[in-house]
Amino acid sequence: xxxxxxxxxxxxxxxxxxxxxxxxxxxxxxxxxxxxxxxxxxxxxxxxxxxxxxxxxxxxxxxxxxxxxxxxxxxxxxxxxxxxxxxxxxxxxxxxxxxxxxxxxxxxxxxxxxxx
Amino acid sequence: xxxxxxxxxxxxxxxxxxxxxxxxxxxxxxxxxxxxxxxxxxxxxxxxxxxxxxxxxxxxxxxxxxxxxxxxxxxxxxxxxxxxxxxxxxxxxxxxxxxxxxxxxxxxxxx
Numbered sequence: 229x230x231x232x233x234x235x236x237x238x239x240x241x242x243x244x245x246x247x248x249x250x251x252x253x254x255x256x257x258x259x260x261x262x263x264x265x266x267x268x269x270x271x272x273x274x275x276x277x278x279x280x281x282x283x284x285x286x287x288x289x290x291x292x293x294x295x296x297x298x299x300x301x302x303x304x305x306x307x308x309x310x311x312x313x314x315x316x317x318x319x320x321x322x323x324x325x326x327x328x329x330x331x332x333x334x335x336x337x338x339x340x341x342x343x344x
Numbered sequence: 345x346x347x348x349x350x351x352x353x354x355x356x357x358x359x360x361x362x363x364x365x366x367x368x369x370x371x372x373x374x375x376x377x378x379x380x381x382x383x384x385x386x387x388x389x390x391x392x393x394x395x396x397x398x399x400x401x402x403x404x405x406x407x408x409x410x411x412x413x414x415x416x417x418x419x420x421x422x423x424x425x426x427x428x429x430x431x432x433x434x435x436x437x438x439x440x441x442x443x444x445x446x447x448x449x450x451x452x453x454x455x
Binding site for chain 2: 259261268276283284333335336337338
């Protein structure tokens with residue numbers, strides 16, 4: 229397996245469900261990201277982890293809970309979501325240099341989430 | 345607030361012609377600018393970057409031009425092919441690990 233992988237690719241969940249999205253990178257990177265991509269809107273950064281430490285939380289509602297057990301794995305735990313949370317959730321990774329992530333990012337294929 | 349945006353949401357070109365996708369930015373502090381390509385059903389894919397101290401950078405069939413005076417950059421694709429059909433994003437890294445992405449230009453290639 230190479231690059232950045234995400235599972236599941238598609239997810240339909242009710243507003244009372246709890247589910248998790250998984251991301252794994254095989255690039256040896258130390259920074260990992262969660263983005264939300266909605267139709268006709270720019271990519272929205274949600275969370276960033278650098279060497280397993282969360283460095284960014286872009287005012288994301290608490291119904292989204294990230295977890296980074298090591299530099300290769302990233303999870304996004306979901307609970308009591310709203311229909312407006314339906315979107316494509318993208319994971320990415322990049323090199324990291326100290327406190328800077330000014331490197332190109334490598335994205336997974338995304339999880340298409342539908343909240344009913 | 346600061347922004348990175350593309351001029352046109354869609355662009356349609358004939359196969360074999362050159363494509364030019366434009367992007368404007370508001371903050372001059374970025375050391376780099378990036379271009380990404382997102383095909384249907386896939387995540388964005390890094391294409392090429394350019395340092396802020398450069399005016400031009402060439403890759404394989406792609407050229408990036410940066411005009412810092414007017415805060416504008418462009419991605420030129422030579423001899424556009426059907427496989428180039430995708431959404432193209434410009435992006436600029438910010439402090440820490442934030443990157444600002446534009447809304448994207450969808451490129452249609454007509455056979």
